[in-house]
Amino acid sequence: MESEKIESIVKAVVEELSRRGQTGAGSGGPPKSSSPPVKKNKLKIAVLGAGNSGNAMAGHLVLKGFSVNFWSFFDFELAPVIQNGGIRMEGEVAHGLAKPEMVTNCLDKAVKDVDLIMINTPATVHRTLASILCGLLRDGQIVVLNPGRTGGALEFARTLKRYAIRAKIFLAEAQTFIYAAELRGPGAVEILKEKNKMRVAALPAKDNRCVMDILVQVYPQIEAAQNVLETSLNNVGAVNHPAPMLLNTSIIERSAAGEDLRFYRDLITRPIVEMVMEKIDDEKVSVAKAFGLDAWTCLDWYRESYGVTGPSLYDVYHNNPYYLGFHAPTDILQLNNILDEVPNSLVPLASFGDLVGIDTPAIDSLINLACTMIDIDFWTEGRTVESLGLGKRSPKEMLQYVEEGDPFGRCREGRLCRSISWTQNGVLRTQSGVLKGS
Amino acid sequence: MESEKIESIVKAVVEELSRRGQTGAGSGGPPKSSSPPVKKNKLKIAVLGAGNSGNAMAGHLVLKGFSVNFWSFFDFELAPVIQNGGIRMEGEVAHGLAKPEMVTNCLDKAVKDVDLIMINTPATVHRTLASILCGLLRDGQIVVLNPGRTGGALEFARTLKRYAIRAKIFLAEAQTFIYAAELRGPGAVEILKEKNKMRVAALPAKDNRCVMDILVQVYPQIEAAQNVLETSLNNVGAVNHPAPMLLNTSIIERSAAGEDLRFYRDLITRPIVEMVMEKIDDEKVSVAKAFGLDAWTCLDWYRESYGVTGPSLYDVYHNNPYYLGFHAPTDILQLNNILDEVPNSLVPLASFGDLVGIDTPAIDSLINLACTMIDIDFWTEGRTVESLGLGKRSPKEMLQYVEEGDPFGRCREGRLCRSISWTQNGVLRTQSGVLKGS
Incomplete structure (x- = not known):
């Protein structure tokens, strides 16, 4: 057994080294990324959550040249990043000080005008975040749960519906987190491994192509799952x-x-x-x-x-x-x-x-x-x-629903959808603390 | 009918004018408050939510001499207050520029070291806030839902339990909002009326006395309801x-x-x-x-x-x-x-x-x-x-539960309660975005 173990470790290390020698893109493995490209990538990304995974993703994407807004509910998570002037990336996969475009506790500022919203929180926070994001999301934005655990996208969509989402967004969940990563002190994180392959599914799955077109620009090793039941039921x-x-x-x-x-x-x-x-x-x-x-x-x-x-x-x-x-x-x-x-x-x-x-x-x-x-x-x-x-x-109807359904409860074409015609300004205040004294 | 209406309006105005001539405290009506007392009140209060009611309460309590931290999820709500240097209080009940001790989007900073947390959001936000506050609350803090609508405190407590609350807090809900108030432009609010009487109940009601001891220092016209079923079922x-x-x-x-x-x-x-x-x-x-x-x-x-x-x-x-x-x-x-x-x-x-x-x-x-x-x-x-x-x-058991029960699921005396002995630092990270890569 001991020799088998050593053999397996050697094999994995050799594979990883050979992978790093490649360009990465299109190879199915993660691209090499410790030296940032000179040209800025045009995608604007909000990374929500600032624990192990949020720091890892925000830092890595900054080093890859993306414009990143980095958000957490909590000052105690972001204060070290602000103090250090960025996220300290340690280890081999990504190294250096990564300076996000914005480091903020304001959710509305963090998600404004971004193309992609990467939610990197425990699944316990999915419903919470959906209820707050609901009025802030705008048509065409892509929201990805990293990961969804089991039922993340379904719960997120149901919450958006309950809070009367009006924007036409795309929602997806990852089967796992793209990195193995751990914090190494305040505002410092080590990416131990960027995974070679990760599956993501949109809800409904008919949106898979729209979501994948953007996601593979960020992580070429991402591939589409059949639907969110596949990502959810393969929850490692x-x-x-x-x-x-x-x-x-x-x-x-x-x-x-x-x-x-x-x-x-x-x-x-x-x-x-x-x-x-x-x-x-x-x-x-x-x-x-x-x-x-x-x-x-x-x-x-x-x-x-x-x-x-x-x-x-x-x-x-x-x-x-x-x-x-x-x-x-x-x-x-x-x-x-x-x-x-x-x-x-x-x-x-x-x-x-x-x-x-x-x-x-x-x-x-x-x-x-x-x-x-x-x-x-x-x-x-x-x-x-x-x-x-x-x-x-039934199981068959569920499969149909996650592939073709409308989990957001948006209205049929050509009808008023939750009174869109009455909306007068860009800010929907369903979640903003507005309360009429009685 | 027309003359009856006029008579009733005249009566209400006369009553209100005579009330303002009184000292207010102890009279059952709200105290006069447009000129702030010179001596600062020692109570530290966090006002959460910055819509009509949050602005009204935060502004009024500042003018009454309390130390107030004013919080909202959203930059668009707080930016005008920061820009104006405070909340612009308009109208007769409270007038002037009210400068909170802190105006922040950081929930952890807002609630740190305060005695009283006044939640002034729609009831749709209660579960959301409970899930985020859970790890931030500390022993002895009082949380009040203004108002709870029907079942606010019960839902809030259940959420705190589900997120494994460890702190021994006091939780209460108001039967209504203490003010009739409406925003009058960015960062400006008018209090139309401070109500003459408002009932509040703690959950469980055996905590009523602890909660009321503090609350009447802020609003002398508050009185204790029998329990949260009374406040909840009298939902106007x-x-x-x-x-x-x-x-x-x-x-x-x-x-x-x-x-x-x-x-x-x-x-x-x-x-x-x-x-x-x-x-x-x-x-x-x-x-x-x-x-x-x-x-x-x-x-x-x-x-x-x-x-x-x-x-x-x-x-x-x-x-x-x-x-x-x-x-x-x-x-x-x-x-x-x-x-x-x-x-x-x-x-x-x-x-x-x-x-x-x-x-x-x-x-x-x-x-x-x-x-x-x-x-x-x-x-x-x-x-x-x-x-x-x-x-x-049964209804009888419910009454017993809201009066004597333990809705937070805190453990029996003398036992480990959700592993308190293992806690090593002051920050419980159940909600902080910590997620282990798998």
Whole structure:
């Protein structure tokens, strides 16, 4: 086993080195990007969220020459970036000080006149952001959830509808996050790996071409998924994140006490993989297959995303040279592995499974355990077929809906749509705090 | 009738003038406040939301000598205040340039170290704000929803629980907004009336005393309601706002075309009051009475809040001298009278009615009409007994829950509560965009 592991690591490193020798574009792998192109790319991008992933994406896209507005709700996240004069990019993939066009806590300023809005928050924030963005979005803007977890785009669209969206936007969700990245201190981030391939689907999927035309300008390795059910049901986070968090209280205590521990190295043991995680993977694949979708096992996913292979899923986690950089949590609620992935990955997988008659006992048992340990009823708080607005549809009708439907509830052509004719100014104030005293 | 109306207006004006001659404090009416006290009040207050009500409250509290942090999601709302050097307060109740301690789009900065957080947004924003505030709140802070509409505090608490609140805060909802106020241009607001009396309830109501001790320092005319079911089921907005918006398409078109029309004068006709609004009032009162709560008719409410009386509800609307300042909408979705009050006032009233066996045909018909006209299913999007987390309780158990229960799901004494022991720094990052690349 030890020699297999070394062989696999060597193979992955060699592949990565050869990839960096190429131009990248069109090769299916990520383009080389540590030296920025002289000519500015004309795309204007808002990166929303300033945690590990937001910093990584904003910084990398700046270094690639894009005009980037970088936004977070919180001053404590952006203050170091402002103080440093940019995002400090560390490591091999992208290096240097990346200066966004704008670093702001104002959401309206951040998204004004941008072509592409990249949402890099936990899925717990999708509904929140949709409710605030609703009145700010403009015709033709593309919104991408990085990633959607399970049901992100469906929940986002339903929220936009509930807040009476009028703009004709494009909405898409990614199957995973394009980078493996971790913060390295205030305003500093290391991209451990830019993935070789990532699938994205628009909602509805008939918008795929419009979305992909723009997205491949940013990430040539992105390819279109069939629809958001494919991206949602191939949610690898559901396998990777909750189980190691819930089943490692002693490691978390030791990490909190100051020991240098790593997420994948120390929390992902062979027993946890074989007794729990592989079973979740199997259930996830069964649900996706029951919908007739292109279902990837985690082994498929690591081969395609990272170029990492191995004889078992355990070996793949431990062979993955990009994973050693991820530190262990010091608190069971860190990383959103429970607060985000239980309600927004496991619960909807169980719900979709229920719809197509696939039992999900491993997923169910993890959800029940999380409810018990954290004292939150994730079954009622999480995303379900019903809460995503798919309630009365058969699986076939759901597929039709995510490919051809109108999840935003925009009106039929030629009719008033939520009183467009009455609108007098550019700012729709459905979310702006306007309230009439009674 | 004409002479009755004049008599009633004269009476209200005389009452108001005599009230302003008094010191205000302890009299049950609002204190005189156009000249600020020399000594600064020590309470630190965050006013969240910068529409009509947020500007009115922030400006008035500044002029009363409080330290106020003024926050909105949006630059377009705060930029005029920053540019003007403060909020321009117009009219008799409060006049002058009010300079908040801080005007910011950063929520973390706005709520840091304040004693009292006054949320002045549409109820549509309650869940959104709770999800963002969750990790920022600190032990002992008081959060008040101005107002809660129906179920505001219950929804807010449920959201805090779902986002794993750890701080021990106090949460309360107001039955109405303390002012009648309207913006008078960018960064300028007129307070038409500060209400004579307003009820507030904490959730749970056993916290009433702690909350009231602070609130009466700010508004002496506030008194405690029995519990949040009382404040929620006496929701006058449900009567006043949706019906005139839905049943006045021609007035809204004329207003959009530039005619000077007023909300109460021109949208509230005798037919609309007698054919619809009084019936909604009756249903609302019946539901509150079925819970054994102190139920106010709209006539009671106008007498207590405004000191305005009259032979019928129609007369009261038209006799109310403070109401003429409210302009007619130019769009059916303005003022949040539909997007906010249908799902957050009418739907929960129907749901509570259903629970106690009170039919609500007038309320139901308005909800159905709104669903048809606006193409949003408010029945499923709105607040219900179930969505507020009260699902399996009897009315008696609900009363017990809102008075003595723990809606935040904080753990039993002496146990780990969502892993408090693991927390290493002051910032809980459940909402901060932290996301682990997978």
